[in-house]
Amino acid sequence: MSAEILCVGSELLLGNITNGNARWIAEQLAALGVPHHRQQVVGDNRERLMGAVREAAGRCRLLITTGGLGPTPDDLTTEAIAAAFATPLAERPEVWADIQAKLAARGRPVTPSLRRQALLPVGAELLPNATGSAPGMIWSPKPGFTILTFPGVPSEMRAMWQATAVPWLQGSGLAAGVFGSRMLRFWGVSESSLAEQVADLLESANPTVAPYAGAGEVKLRLTARAASIAGAEALLEPVEAEIRARAGMACYGRDDDSLASVVLEQLRRRGQSLAVAESCTGGGVGAALAAVPGASDVFRGGVIAYANTVKHQLLAVPAGILQTWGAVSDPVAQAMAEGVRRATGADWAIAVTGIAGPGGGSADKPVGLVHIAIAGPDGCGSEGLRFGASRSRSWIQALSVGEALNRLRLQLLAI
Amino acid sequence: MSAEILCVGSELLLGNITNGNARWIAEQLAALGVPHHRQQVVGDNRERLMGAVREAAGRCRLLITTGGLGPTPDDLTTEAIAAAFATPLAERPEVWADIQAKLAARGRPVTPSLRRQALLPVGAELLPNATGSAPGMIWSPKPGFTILTFPGVPSEMRAMWQATAVPWLQGSGLAAGVFGSRMLRFWGVSESSLAEQVADLLESANPTVAPYAGAGEVKLRLTARAASIAGAEALLEPVEAEIRARAGMACYGRDDDSLASVVLEQLRRRGQSLAVAESCTGGGVGAALAAVPGASDVFRGGVIAYANTVKHQLLAVPAGILQTWGAVSDPVAQAMAEGVRRATGADWAIAVTGIAGPGGGSADKPVGLVHIAIAGPDGCGSEGLRFGASRSRSWIQALSVGEALNRLRLQLLAI
16 A cells, blocks of 8 residues: 655756655655655656656555656656556647646747647546646556656645645545654753663554654654544554653653743743853854744843953953853853843843864863853852764754753753 | 665655755765766665665665664664675674764763664675764675665765765776866845856856755855866866856855855954844854854854843943834844944944744834844944745844845945
C-alpha cells in the first residue's frame, strides 16, 4: 500500500532549487495515513525517467510525480511514463480547448508547442489544473499500481492535490486511517542519553517515537496511526506522559514552543517582566524573545553590553570588578544582570558574557567559556559553562542563548 | 563517472524537514564538475536502505549518503551499507578515543551507545568529523564504486565535505577540470529586476550566472570551468566586473560577506565605532553584528528598547515625543539613535522601531511599518518603510535588520 514520490527536473540535480515539493507531498501523505517509503529525483532525461518509473512500479502501489509537464522540449514526464508501459499518447480535445481558453483570457498567444500538453496515455484519467495550463493525470498502467502526475510549480501542484488527489486517495482506500503527530522538545540532555532513557519506546510500532537533534536542542517526534484523529490522540497521550515522566524538566515544550516562548509564558502567568544584558550574544537572547508574538507584555528590553565601557556606563558594572575578574566572570555576569534589572525595573534579568571565538581565548579562559547570570526578586546567581573551543562562533552563541533561557525556565519551575 | 545522493531519514519521508542537504551537495557536485543523475530518500529502515545502496552500486560510480550515522538505534546507515556488501564492521579505536575526548572537553557523560559510532566496515577509510562525534567513511566495496557517508547535521556535513571530500574527489579524478565560483550578494533590488539587468549573462555557458533569492537578499552565483584555478578566475573576473557595473551599489559583497561584516569593515577602516537601539528587532541588529568574528573593535553594543519605558529611561527619548508621535515614528527613531550614540559614545548609531505583528497594527500604522534612523558625526536622518502586513513577524524582523544595516552602508559609501 506504500507510495513513492518522483520529482523530475535538472534544476534539482544542479542544486539550483530546494525540493520543497517533496517535503510538502510527504507531509500530506503522512496526514492522510498513506505510508511513504522512498523519494527520488531524476533530471529531464527520457531513459532515466523511464527507468525510475519502471523500478517504482515494481516496488510500490502509488507513484506521485512532480515536474516535466510543461510545453518545452525538456518536459518529458508524460511521454516517458507512457513509453515505460509501451502505451501510445492521444490528444484530449477538452484539454487543448481549455489551454486555448486560458491563454485567450490572459491575452497570451497560443503557440503550437502548448498542444503537447494535451497528450495523455490512452486510458489515463485527467487530473485537472485549474490555474495553470499543464494538467496532470491519474493512470493505472497495470493492476495495483497508479501514477498521479503534477506540474512542478508549487502553487499549481498544491491546488491540484487538494482539489482532486485528496478525494481520489480517500475514495481509493489508499488513505487508510489518519496519522497524528507531536514533537516534544528538550534542552539540557544529549540525543544519545535521551535515546537511552526512552530506548524501549523507540522500538514501539504505534505510536512511533523518533529522536532528532538541532543546535543544542533535542526533539522526539511521536506519530500514531488510527482510524480517527481522536483515536490517534488517545494513542499519543500516554506515550507523551511516559516520556515527560522519564525526562523530567528536560522536556520544555511541544510542537511550536520555543525556550523563549515558554519562559515568556511562565512570566506572563506570574505577571512579571524580563530584561536582558548581553555581551557575547550581542542581542541574540533579546532577538529570541522578540521573535515570539506578544512578547511585549513581558519582555522590556535591555542592554547589549558588548564593550566594557557599555557594561560600566549603562549597567553600572564597577570598573574594579571588570579589572579584577575580567569581563568573562561570575562577578561581572551578576553585576550585568543586577544592573539591567535596576535600569529597566524588570522583575527578572538574564545576563550573558563569554568568549565566542575564534579569537580572544586563553589557557585560563578558553573560547567557549560563557558565564550566565539570572537575577530575580530573591537575588542573583550565576555559573560558568564551557561549550568547547572546537565549536564555531555561531554555535557557541546559539548554545549561550538557549542555556540562558533554559536556566531562567528551570529557576521559575523550582519556585 | 556519475554520482548519486542518498539521504537517509524518516523525518524526510514524513515531511518534517526539507532536504537542504541534497541541494547543497548537488550544488557542490556541479561546482566540482561531477555529473549527478539521481537523488534518493529512504527512511531509517535497514532493508530499504540496503536495497537502495545495492541499486545505486549497479548504476553509478560514486554514492554520497547523508544521515543515519548517529548513536541511536534508528541510525542504520553504516550497518546497512556494510550488510549490503556482506562486510563485517570493526571498531576503530582512534574514533572511539576521539568521541570520548570530545565529550570530556564538553563535560558531557560518555554513554555506551556512542560507541556504535566507532564501527566502520572492514576496509573503509575514515572521513573525519572535526566538530561532531559521528565520523563518515570513504569506502569502495567493489571496483569502480565508492561510497562517501556524512552525518545529517548540515554544519558537520558541510565542514567534512570541504575538509576531506573535495580533496578526495579532486585527487580521484572524479572531479574533471576545475570549477571556480563566486557568489555576489545584493540588497535593495528584487530577484526579477536584477535578472532583467543581467538577462544576457544568465544565458552564458562559461561562466554560468544563476540567481538565488533569500530573505530580502538576492545572490548571483558565477561558476567558471577551466583547466586551472587561475584560468577559472580569469573567466570570472570580467563577468563580476560587468555585473557590478550594472548593479551599482546594490551589490554589497561577495562570498562570505554579510551586510554586517561589510558595515563593520567600512567603519574599521575609518577607525569609527557603532551602537544600536532596537525596538521591534529586539536585538537582531546587534546579534547580526556580533555574529561577525572580530566585531568588538567596532561594535560597542547598545540598548534593546522594547518597552517605551526603556526608550525613555535608557535612551532619554522624551516622553512628549513618545506621546505625540507614538513609538513607531521618525522622531522616536531619531531620538533612539541619538540617545544610544550619546549613551555609548559611539561614532555611529542605528535605531529601529516598528510593528512586526501579527498584532499591534492600525489603519494608520499597519503591521510591517518600520522606522529606521541613522545617527552619525554629522547628524541624524530617518525613514519609515512599509514591508507589508501580509509578511510574517520573522520576515519583517529579518528585513528590518537588513535594511537598517544597508542604510548605514549606503550612507558610509556616500561620504
